[in-house]
Amino acid sequence: MSAVVTHQVHPTKVLFSQVITESLAHIQWLEKTDVSTYVIVDQTPFHPVSHIWPDHPADKGCLLLKDEQYDVLDCLTGAFDVENNKLYVGADIPVKRGEAGWHFVVVHELALDTALDINNEVKLTVDKSYQTALSRGHSAGHLASFALNKILEQDYWRKDASRKDALNNRDFHSYAQTFSLVSENKSTDNYRLGKTLKKRGLNVADMLNDLDDIxxxxxxxxxxxxxxxxxxxxxxxxxxxxxxxxxxxxxGNGENIIMPCGGSHVQSLLEYKRITVELTVKSEQDLEMITTAD
Incomplete structure (x- = not known):
């Protein structure tokens, strides 16, 4: 890889949580890999895929310099080692956030032959329809997980649990989840119904027998x-x-959800006609919940 930098790289200011889909920005870092170009700017409306829990895909869109438009092929999380002037991307990131001497940044991946320079002012534009569809899927998935916990709380636990969700229901979703994926107007969650969950007090057999009712x-x-x-x-x-x-x-009715989440989301439940789930037993110990937003 080769990199070109003329001044300090600062942490990226992100705008997607404010539902901003366009912004002007200045290029801080350019790096050529064998197949593409990494671009870091001072602020961006793009949501990058997380290197820790990559359930929410990267935004799509483009970068514009004057009359030239460059597609953003991917958008990744990066960590910049200030002392050694070195960028690490995705799974190669060796530190946790907050580590002294490291700046976490959004890395826009463009084609290899991109003609850009440090300090160029560029315009970043997110594919709004795609981001909105992901946001609808992600928020719907959150609601579905709380609804699942709420129903299981009523009849399917024989022990109390130390882990409760934001609605004070035993947190089946957190205990059992093994996989999640946000997609356009959809969220997929997989749960493991193993011995540990049974020891915690979930009546798994009853749950599976009543799955249609649940x-x-x-x-x-x-x-x-x-x-x-x-x-x-x-x-x-x-x-x-x-x-x-x-x-x-x-x-309302005392059900106020506050939970940490780094994804992009809807601004109101008015953006849905309905949200529905489908529960499917994939194997003796594996359950899948697909949430669909209409």
């Missing part, structure tokens, strides 16, 4: 929640990629 009850809860037309607020503790962000939705 699915119907979850969908009833989701119908009622969507009908509240509640706003969704992303509370930010700062503008940097590593600053904490919280997904907040007050559903």
């Amino acid at each position: 699915q119907n009850k979850i969908n009833d809860v989701l119908e009622n929640w969507v009908a509240t037309k509640s706003p969704v607020v992303m509370r930010r503790e700062g503008d940097l990629l590593t600053d904490s962000r919280f997904w907040c939705c007050d559903l």
